[in-house]
Amino acid sequence: MDTIIAKLKDSVASTGATDIRSAFASDSGRFAKFTARLDDLLMDYSKCAVNETVMGLLSELAEAGGVAKKRDAMFAGDKINFTEDRAVLHTALRNRSNTPVMVDGRDVMPDVNAVLDAMSEFCNGVRSGAIKGATGKKITDVVNIGIGGSDLGPAMATLAMAPYHDGPRAHFVSNVDGAHIADTLKLLSADTTLFIVASKTFTTIETMTNARAARKFVSDALGEEAVGHHFAAVSTALDKVAAFGIDETRVFGFWDWVGGRYSIWSAIGLPLMLAIGPEHFVEFLEGAHALDTHFREAPVENNLPMLLGLIGYYHRVVLGYPTRAILPYDQRMSRFPAYLQQLDMESNGKSVTIDSKPVKGPTGPVAWGEPGTNGQHAFYQLIHQGTDIIPAEFMIAANGFEPDLRNQHDLLIANCLAQSEALMKGRTLDEAKAQLTAKGADAATADRIGPHRVFAGNRPSITFVYDKLTPHALGRMIALYEHRVFVEGVLFNINSFDQWGVELGKELATGLLPVVEGKESAAGHDSSTAGLVDTLLKAKA
Numbered sequence: 315m316d317t318i319i320a321k322l323k324d325s326v327a328s329t330g331a332t333d334i335r336s337a338f339a340s341d342s343g344r345f346a347k348f349t350a351r352l353d354d355l356l357m358d359y360s361k362c363a364v365n366e367t368v369m370g371l372l373s374e375l376a377e378a379g380g381v382a383k384k385r386d387a388m389f390a391g392d393k394i395n396f397t398e399d400r401a402v403l404h405t406a407l408r409n410r411s412n413t414p415v416m417v418d419g420r421d422v423m424p425d426v427n428a429v430l431d432a433m434s435e436f437c438n439g440v441r442s443g444a445i446k447g448a449t450g451k452k453i454t455d456v457v458n459i460g461i462g463g464s465d466l467g468p469a470m471a472t473l474a475m476a477p478y479h480d481g482p483r484a485h486f487v488s489n490v491d492g493a494h495i496a497d498t499l500k501l502l503s504a505d506t507t508l509f510i511v512a513s514k515t516f517t518t519i520e521t522m523t524n525a526r527a528a529r530k531f532v533s534d535a536l537g538e539e540a541v542g543h544h545f546a547a548v549s550t551a552l553d554k555v556a557a558f559g560i561d562e563t564r565v566f567g568f569w570d571w572v573g574g575r576y577s578i579w580s581a582i583g584l585p586l587m588l589a590i591g592p593e594h595f596v597e598f599l600e601g602a603h604a605l606d607t608h609f610r611e612a613p614v615e616n617n618l619p620m621l622l623g624l625i626g627y628y629h630r631v632v633l634g635y636p637t638r639a640i641l642p643y644d645q646r647m648s649r650f651p652a653y654l655q656q657l658d659m660e661s662n663g664k665s666v667t668i669d670s671k672p673v674k675g676p677t678g679p680v681a682w683g684e685p686g687t688n689g690q691h692a693f694y695q696l697i698h699q700g701t702d703i704i705p706a707e708f709m710i711a712a713n714g715f716e717p718d719l720r721n722q723h724d725l726l727i728a729n730c731l732a733q734s735e736a737l738m739k740g741r742t743l744d745e746a747k748a749q750l751t752a753k754g755a756d757a758a759t760a761d762r763i764g765p766h767r768v769f770a771g772n773r774p775s776i777t778f779v780y781d782k783l784t785p786h787a788l789g790r791m792i793a794l795y796e797h798r799v800f801v802e803g804v805l806f807n808i809n810s811f812d813q814w815g816v817e818l819g820k821e822l823a824t825g826l827l828p829v830v831e832g833k834e835s836a837a838g839h840d841s842s843t844a845g846l847v848d849t850l851l852k853a854k855a
């Protein structure tokens with residue numbers, strides 16, 4: 315690996331790979347060379363700092379890092395999440411070919427299918443009105459109470475699939491800040507609302523606290539006996555759900571081999587299924603399955619997640635770029651960057667290798683973003699002219715869902731393409747000055763103002779294009795990013811599937827609660843924490 319990385323660094327210098335603009339000028343076939351496809355999904359990475367030498371070395375890197383072998387081990391149910399002694403099988407949840415997937419000598423597919431059937435039956439009942447609230451009214455609103463992976467996936471996907479909504483309205487409460495649930499409940503009537511308590515562990519303090527507030531909302535309005543009609547739960551901890559008092563016919567399970575940030579395909583997808591219906595939900599699973607099959611079968615040079623992971627690794631480790639921007643040109647994908655933050659940073663924000671040694675180089679970059687065109691009018695300035703190079707990942711559908719607003723969709727496409735072109739081409743000082751002079755500026759003004767109007771160019775971007783954001787296309791896009799994170803994690807030589815880094819803060823918060831409540835002294839805490847507690851206690855009304 316180290317030798318190949320060194321060769322990559324040398325080849326960047328010796329082949330001038332980062333001069334993307336010149337590469338386009340000298341090779342009209344560049345787009346054809348550096349694009350890959352899966353059905354209608356096109357990945358254009360020609361605007362990255364790559365050439366045949368770089369791509370060849372990246373393929374060698376995939377081989378040396380054993381990516382294909384580890385991929386096969388994941389799909390086969392090996393316990394690759396060794397720090398938690400767990401298999402990693404979110405792919406089994408969307409295994410539409412239904413081939414057996416073995417964990418500890420047992421095929422998990424019958425259980426997967428049984429939960430999917432139970433979810434479908436429940437959703438059909440709620441959507442048709444056969445399953446009603448305690449007063450006999452139809453459920454019009456569903457509130458998912460969850461956080462992290464039990465919120466971001468369903469919230470992101472439900473918003474993305476808005477054109478397919480024909481079920482109850484969906485709301486998402488995640489934050490322990492009482493403002494979140496209070497503002498949500500204000501809009502709702504208990505007798506027509508169903509709450510889904512979604513928590514893999516069923517111990518997460520934010521979720522349990524919000525669930526109790528929701529329970530009080532229902533019992534205050536309709537009486538304690540109504541609670542059962544207005545709650546469902548999704549969890550791996552069925553004993554804890556029973557203790558909370560949710561009827562077992564309304565509990566949808568999943569398994570410890572589904573990571574929270576990979577759980578949208580499981581019963582955690584219940585709010586999405588309620589909104590778009592079981593058939594569209596299955597199409598969503600099928601899209602992910604198509605990508606899984608592609609990941610397992612396509613040769614590296616045409617394998618989208620392999621390429622995306624290899625280029626991501628190249629950007630981070632070889633070129634040293636610290637972040638990447640996720641920029642969907644799709645308003646309904648506005649939560650996709652937030653979703654990817656958990657997927658990517660919780661998976662690959664690690665400092666210890668699988669051999670339990672400190673990593674030698676960088677691991678996961680900061681992933682961030684907002685939908686275009688909004689970002690253009692906010693932070694793109696830094697992407698174009700700032701001192702860090704930030705690889706951008708654009709995504710755009712050829713078609714929107716508003717035929718009467720086709721002109722707006724064309725404007726959206728033009729903006730998306732213009733950004734990647736501008737990032738790559740930039741504007742030289744001579745061009746900037748000539749432009750100023752053409753507008754009537756004198757030479758001294760052109761000299762003074764010109765440098766401010768220079769764009770360095772050669773800034774990398776990847777663009778994804780697909781026909782339309784259908785359930786299939788969304789499932790495929792999420793799975794693509796999941797496997798990209800996998801490929802990068804293998805190359806970083808880390809375990810992408812645990813998240814010990816979130817634990818310390820949780821432990822300290824538990825210890826600090828009695829201090830903040832004024833029941834215990836802050837002695838023993840550092841002076842900053844003690845000082846902050848003191849300030850807050852004095853200001854407490």
Ligand SMILES: O=P(O)(O)OC[C@H]1O[C@H](O)[C@H](O)[C@@H](O)[C@@H]1O
Pocket residue numbers: 461462463464512513514515516517518521574575660813816
């Ligand atoms: O689903 P839960 O068990 O409530 O967990 C919710 C979230 O909280 C944890 O702190 C983890 O960092 C996340 O990976 C997880 O998705």
